[in-house]
Amino acid sequence: MDFSLHGNHGYVKTETYDDETTLKLSEVYLESIKLLGEDPTREGLQKTPLRVAKAMQFLTQGYNMNPDEIIRSAIFKEDYQQMVVVKDIELYSMCEHHLLPFFGKAHVAYIPRHHITGLSKIARVVEAFARRMQVQERLTTQIKDCIQNTLNPLGVAVVIEAQHMCMQMRGVQKQHSVTTTSDFTGAFLKNMATRQEFLNIIGSNLH
Template identity: 45%
Template structure:
């Protein structure tokens, strides 16, 4: 796309008349190299480059960034064949952006710890609900978490286990990464003798599309310390989960 006129933004076909040259995606880089060679003094803007992390692109002709973000959702509605001007969709761009902003910004919390006071038995929290978004398809996956740790010198308030899971879930994720991040974070902050995290979840990217298998659960686990190296400790934790489910 070749654009002329920062204030008025008129598309032109002759690059010589353009103020900026816009490429929606750089894959091989051939287009960028061609135009940079022919018109080295013209500004070349790229929306997306596969091998490079780019910031949000602010075009010179944009006035209100929030409105421009909403325009992106409008364009998405048009791409899937919807009319963004029909009554039910008039407020959808604003609501969509607001919902994502809310979900992807979980409340912060302090991982306050306390002296263990001779507490060295397993502490387990079951059925912790969590919600996340698949980073591949931007569709939800959700389920329950089962978290345990064996204190060494520190314990933590029970709400912090749920907060930890919430914090790592409320972002674009995959289930395996959440499991690992929660376990590693708890181990780092509690310096526990062992940490165990099991997540059980349903993925709408698998139920709504693709293989379309409904009511299928995916289970992931991360075991550290005694839970990994001691068979009896591991069995006790897994039995607690199994007996609870039954």
């Protein structure tokens, strides 16, 4: 989904979807509405299958993104070898077990080894992996591995803090629970002081 400024009339929303996928998904959701006991012909539901078909394509658009290429598109030679931290990156994903959302923040750091990447690319990598059917544990590791493999830094640290609707809306129904996952490489894995500096910066109590 792209947003572009259009004169004095505000932002004009443009969306691009695969027509065949949209049609097939719409048919599936139409049948699902019937199976759940609703009438898909009533006014409020007539366009719901189409809306959901488009929404699901947007929510899983990460399958069409290449995280490695996102990093490689903006790699710069630089002698800086101190910690680079991008924290509080908003993320929205879909739990692959129930297809319910989980959402929260990712905190990512790396220590360059002669090369850096654009700061926005870190956030885009998070987005590329999050916009898929996921589990938080895998998401954490995928972000870490992508940055480590493409930049070859001295170390990478990733912490994700998220709330899962599958815990809040169903199951145990614990509305205020937060799940924290972490993964580290290199200096963050071997040097406790380096890891603690990162945790202090992001304000995490993780040990």
